[in-house]
Structures are given as C-alpha cells and as structure tokens.
Amino acid sequence: MPRLPQLPAVAAVTAAVALLAAAPPPDGEQTVSRPRIVAHFDITRGQTPENIALEPDGSADLTFSVARQIAHVTKQGHTHIRATLPAEPNPRTPLVGDDIVLGIARAHDGTLYVTYATGTGKTGVWRVAPGGRPRQIAQLPANGLPNAIGLDERRGVLYVADSVLGTVWRVPQAGGTPTAWATGTALEPVPASEGGFGVGVNGLKVHDGAVWVSNTDRGTLLRIPVRRNGSAGEVETRATGLGGIDDFAFTGRGNTVLAALVISNELALVRPDGTHTVVLTQEDGLSNPTSVAVRHRTVYVPSGAFFTLRDPNLLLARLGEGGHGG
Template structure:
C-alpha cells in the first residue's frame, strides 16, 4: 500500500480497530519466534518493498514500489537489482500519482510477473524473464491500480487485484486481453476510507483469496469448474489496514496477514479469529506482504508511514502451524 498523505491520519484508528479484534485464543502459545531483519533498504532511493515471491534457494524477489524495480535479496549477501520498469514521463496513477511496481508472482521456470501502475498505457502486467528486459504482456485500465498479483500455473492464468476499481482481473499467463473476473461491494474501497479496496491476493486450494484494506476483511472467491468466479465469501473481519498475506502449512486455511498501518502481522485462523504475532518491536515498519516456506516466514516492510527502515524480516513458524 503506497504512502498517501492523508493515510497517516488513519493509522491511529486502524491500530485501535485491529486491537479490538485481536484477542488471543485461550491456550495459544507463540506462533512465531526468532524474528530478525536480514536486509535493510534505502528509503531515499525508493527501495520500498511492496510484494514478495520466493526463489528455490530461499532468497526473496521483491518489488521496490517507488524505485520501479524488481530485486533479489539473498539471506546472506547484497541485494541485486533484477529489472527496472520503464519510466513514465507523466504518471497519473490514481491515489499515488507516481509510477509504481506492486504485486509479483514467480513461475516455476523462474519467470517473474509484476503489476505496474502508471495512470497511462503502461499500466498492466509485465513479464521479467531471466536475461531479458521487462515486457508488457497485458494492458489494464489506466484509471485503475493493479496491486496484488497471483499466478495459477495449473490453469495458465494470472489474477490481479485492482484496489481502486474494486475488481479482480484474470489474465492469460502468456499475455493477452484481461477479463474483469470478479467485482462487487465486498471488493470496493470505502468512500470515506483510504481509497484502497481489494489489495492482496493468493490462489489457495484452487480458489482465489483476497484482502480488502479499507474494509479490513479477508475474502475467498471460489473458482467454478468453468473458470468463472463464484459468490464472494467473507472469511475474517476486523483486520484494520490489511495489505497482502500468506498461507501457512499445506492443508489448512490459516493465514499470516500484514497489517500495514499498525506495523503488525496477524495470525488469522480458519474460524476468522485472529491474533497479532509480530509488532514494530520486532522490527516491522509498515509491513506490506507475507511469504511462508516450510517454517520460515518472510515479511517485507515498506516504511510508508513511519518513513524509517524499510527492511526484510524473517521469523520461525511454530511447528503446529506447519503441517
């Protein structure tokens, strides 16, 4: 969620809202342990990590929103810039009024896909193939804000969450014409809110899950047999300032969600209840997304509101959540 001037005034309210719904469940022990920062980034250079995809070697591919870059961050060693999206001389992106790179997804062959928002014809999905320059494979409406991005390789499609238009777009993986796949009030921003509606997105057990930042919700959208969207289901509420999220374990529907404005990560259970499991005290600085591999949890922080220490934090997931 890129920084907007008026969003800072909403941060205190978001913290209070999240606290009301974050009471720990009886008998719960710590879900995460050993949080530590593995990389610090340069705020002045626009290195605001927005979204994350993991490489087989455990390194993280991040989008640096304000720098328009895709970077690889190893667990040990320097950050490497993989690509820079082309500059836009006259950006007119809704809400942010700057060209920014947002969601990222990785295919098994190493190809990366990113969502790029400029307010011009460059807005859309771009492919970053190893050894090649970024190429636009799909155009999306210039008055939208394609944010989170998810890849379903089994069916050869990408999904992106348009935070301004309240729409989930479906795009062929090889590129082509996007289809407005899902929309409705559950995906819309709140008129008096930040302007960010549907935001994070994941494909999980064949269905599409999304977050809505303004509404503080986690939603599931079933994928019907013909590929169309089923009725939108609300799976959790009270997640003030939710950005992107990641599933833990292989079988269940437990989620770790980045709560951007309050600098927290919440564990969201399948029954919709949630507990805050990481805070600013661990090093979070407006976290934007979460990735989980086995028992390792990755959390990028963009420092959009704190304006202090954008970073990548790792933590250890308790074994009872890793099945």
C-alpha cells in the first residue's frame, strides 16, 4: 500500500480494532517463529516493496512501488533489478498522485504480471517475459487503483483488485479487454463521511476454486467462488476485525491465512473460523508489512515502510508444525 495522506489519522483507531478482534491461539495450531530480516532496502531510492511472487528456488520477486521496479531477491538477501516500468510524465493516480507498481504474479514459465497505476492510459496490467522488457497487455480505468493481481493458469485469466473502484477485474492472460468480474458494497471503500480512507478491495489470491480478497477499509477477508462458467458467485465474508489488512497468503491447502496488517505493523494468523492471532510485530522487524508469501515452511513478509518511513525490508520466518487449516 503506497503512502496515503489519510492513513495516519486513523492508524491508532484501526490498530486498536485489530487488537480487540484478536483471539488467543488454540493449542496445537500453526506458529510463526525465528523471524529474520534478509534484505534491507533504500527508501530514498523508492525501494518500497509492495507485493511478492516466489520463484521455484525460493527467491522472491518484489515490486518496488515508488521506484516502478521489479526486484529479484535471493534467500540470502542479494538484490538486483529485473525491470523498470516506463515513467508517466504527468501521473494522476487516485489517492496517491504518483505512478506506482503494485501487484505481481508469476506464471509457471517465469513470466511476471504486474499492475501499474498512473491515472493515465498506462494504467493496467503489464507483462515481463523472462529476459524481456515490460509490455502493457491490458488497460484498466485511469480513475482506478489496480492493486493485487492473481493468476489462474488453468482458466488462462488474471484477476485484479481495484482498490478505488471496488472492483475485481478479470483479464485474459494473453492480454485484451478486461471485464468487471465482481463488484458490490463488500468490495468498495468506506465513504470518508463514515471514517473510510478510500481503499477497498486490496489483496487477492486465487485459491481452491475461488478468488479471495481483502478489504482494507472494512477490515475483512472475503471469498468469491468461481462458478463453472467462470462468473463470480456471491461474496462470502470469512473474517472481520482485521484492521488495516493489506495482502495475505494461505499457509497450505486449507483456509488458514497469514495477513499483513499494514498500519499496525503486524502479521496475523487468520483461522478458518474467522478468528485471528497476531504472530509477528514491529519488534520482529515489520515496518508497514504489505504482503505475504509462503513456500513450504518459509514465510516471506515484505515491509514497505510507507508510514514509518523507516527500514523497508524483506523478512523471512519459520512456519511451525501443525495442520494446514480447515
């Protein structure tokens, strides 16, 4: 989540809601331990990690939102820039103002797909083939904020969460015209008159026959079934009280989730019944965590430092033994 001027005003309230909603961990459930920062980034160069996709060898591809870059980070913390998206001379991105790269997804052949928000015709989905340059494959509304992106290679489609327009877009993987796949109040931001700060549907994952999304303003985790014909089913609320939720990841094949709570500098374990427990905090090294990835027993958490303005980083931790959720 890029820095928004409205957020600091509600940070304390949102963090308090998150803490009040947290439930104590039951015996025998998954744990997150041994956190360590493997890479520190330079905020003065716009190296603010927003989203993450993992490579087969356990290395990570990160979007540096402000720098408009895709960075590759090894598990030892070595970093190099894979691609930089073309600058927009006159960006008019809603809420943010600047041109920023947000979500990222990886295909099995190594192709990367990212969302780029500029407030102009460059807004949309961009593809970076292995060794290639970024190329726009779909244009999304300039008055929106395309955020997280998920790939369903079986169906050959991409899903994009638009945080301003409260829409999940469906885009052909090969590129082309997007479709407003899911809309509705559950995906929309909360009006400013009701205490919202303009960020609705935010994180997104394709998981077990459904598209799961978070809503930052509403503090919710939602599941949208994919019907046999590819259309969206009814939106299901799976968890509430997740104040300042950004992106998230599943811990395995079940429905247990690790969610980045960007404002309160926390990582929460969200159980299938909707209750949650904070498992990492700012004391562990989190600095406005923006997204999560899980590979086997390794948890990856990028921190963008959008509000702390201190130590953007990539943190790795260990997922403890236990079930994979229900």
